[in-house]
Amino acid sequence: MKKPENPFSINAYHGKDYFCNRENDLRTLHDHIENDRNVVLFGWRRMGKSALIHRFFEDLESSGEYETLYVDFLATHSLEEALKTFTTSVYDRFGSTKKGITSTIQNLLSSLGATLTFNPMSGTPEITLGIRRPERSEYTLNILGEFLRKRKKRVVLAIDEFQQISSYQKQNAEAVFRTWAQLFPDIRIIYCGSHRTMMAEMFSEKSRPFYHSAMLQTLDPIPLDNYVPFIQKHFESKKKKIEKELIEKIYSWARGQTYTVQLACNYLFSQYTIVKEENVETVFDNILMQYQAVFANFAKILTINQWNVLKSISKEEPLNNPLSRDFIDKYQLGATSTVSSAIKALVRQEMVIIDEGAYLVHDVILARWMARL
Ligand SMILES: Nc1ncnc2c1ncn2[C@@H]1O[C@H](COP(=O)(O)OP(=O)(O)OP(=O)(O)O)[C@@H](O)[C@H]1O
Ligand SMILES: [Mg+2]
Incomplete structure (x- = not known):
């Protein structure tokens, strides 16, 4: 993992050093996974759900006891696309070694009837599945499940933006995934999503396939008491300074939302050595100005x-x-x-x-x- 230029990440997970606390949330996740419970992780937008999964997976991988697989359904609009994303994530995670493609992945792709091509421009692998009939979807999922079950270590699978499956047309994707999860009880699953209400409904409505099938874990804002030392430490490491009162001001302006705290700190860190109150105000103005075009559009919607x-x-x-x-x-x-x-x-x-x-x-x-x- 490359060291980031700015210690306040606003897009990706850059490792433990740039990740603030969340010790309690991590402990709860460990407890669930080590006791064979699936988890649904939900919280308001941009609170740090996806980053927490990456942080947790780093722990699991370094324990040597687990293999982790992160799948993101954000860009999927049908069961076929979800399966393609799933297969590509399996391939990316387990398939390529320095010597090329592993034989287990080759076997997997051939049992799926999948073809692997490489994008001539970017060199990235592209998988084509050729699923047309609905029963083929279940077959594909089962092959993927078998593959994960046969790994030597226990597999923990995280599916991010999982609420997408409830918007797929035609197929009953929720029932298909629920049946799949029951067929492979050895695979631990963390369901995560950015639409809190949709996620909560999916797992708490009696009539829905996922009803009570996983432990609900909510993600709250990082407590201010944990955020202050984290922010000050990173400023001090570059001989910069920010007072606690100013961090409190940012935190309350951001309503404790991780992304917005990170964003304000990212700007302040890049522009000032000793942060003053008026600098914080300037950064707030800059942030609002940046979003001007996007927000003005809401008036039309x-x-x-x-x-x-x-x-x-x-x-x-x-x-x-x-x-x-x-x-x-x-x-x-x-x-x-x-x-x-x-x-x-x-x-x-x-x-x-x-x-x-x-x-x-x-x-x-x-x-x-x-x-x-
Ligand atoms: N504990 C943390 N310490 C520092 N930065 C964090 C932490 N958690 C999240 N972040 C950063 O905050 C931003 C938002 O986090 P993330 O994307 O994980 O939120 P999310 O809840 O998954 O958002 P969404 O609702 O859009 O899916 C990211 O840039 C991430 O790197
Ligand atoms: Mg997310």
């Missing part, structure tokens, strides 16, 4: 009522009762029924979330931007 309600929630945060007369009158939002239906639509899309009874604009940077309008 949302109805005028939804836009007004969203803006009012940003200004009022944290809001306990969006249907109260005080709130509606203060922002001149019109009829209660109009506000109510706008909120329902915003909550369904997770633009607005209800966290411990408070209504919040999910994307904290959007909230800070709208609050200024």
Whole structure:
């Protein structure tokens, strides 16, 4: 793993040194996996779910007892695409050695009837599966399952953006994956997703195939007390300085959301040696300006009522009762029924979330931007 130029990562996992704490979450994950329990990891956006999985997998791999496989369903829109992504991840993880492709992977690909080609421009492998009939999907999954089960070490599989499977058309992908997980009880699975409500529903609604099939683990913000020393340590390692009070200011502006804390620290670290309060303000302005074009687009996507309600929630945060007369009158939002239906639509899309009874604009940077309008 290459050392990052800036210690505050905003895109990828760069190893333990650049990962703040999460000791309790790691302990819980270890406990579940070592006791044969599957896990569903969920939390609000950009809290650090995917990074935590990478951090956890580093531990598991270095223990020498496990092999880990990370599969990301983000770009998949059908069961076929999911299986292709799964197969490609297996190939990437277990297939290539310095000498070429291992024979076990060759066998796997041939039993799948898959063809492997290399992109002439990038040299990256591309796998074609040729699955057409639905029963073929189950066959493919079973071959992959057998392959993972036969590994000498125990395999821990993480499927990220798992909620995607509930939006595939035609096939009942949830039932297919659930049956698969039951067929291979030796494979430990961590299901993870960025849409918290969809994930929670998938695992907690009685009528759904995944009902009660995994331990629910929520990921909360990194406690401020853990974040302060982590941030100060990285500043000090380059003879830079940031006061605790300023970190508190960033943390509360970011609502403790890991990505936004990292982003502000990344900017401050790159621009200043001794961080002053006005520098923090400048960085907030810069961040909001960066997102200007993206956020302005929301005005086109949302109805005028939804836009007004969203803006009012940003200004009022944290809001306990969006249907109260005080709130509606203060922002001149019109009829209660109009506000109510706008909120329902915003909550369904997770633009607005209800966290411990408070209504919040999910994307904290959007909230800070709208609050200024
Ligand atoms: N404990 C941590 N210490 C330092 N940086 C972290 C930590 N956890 C996450 N990050 C960083 O924060 C950013 C967001 O993390 P990540 O992508 O894992 O969040 P996520 O919850 O998976 O987001 P999404 O909801 O979009 O899937 C990443 O740049 C990641 O490197
Ligand atoms: Mg993620």
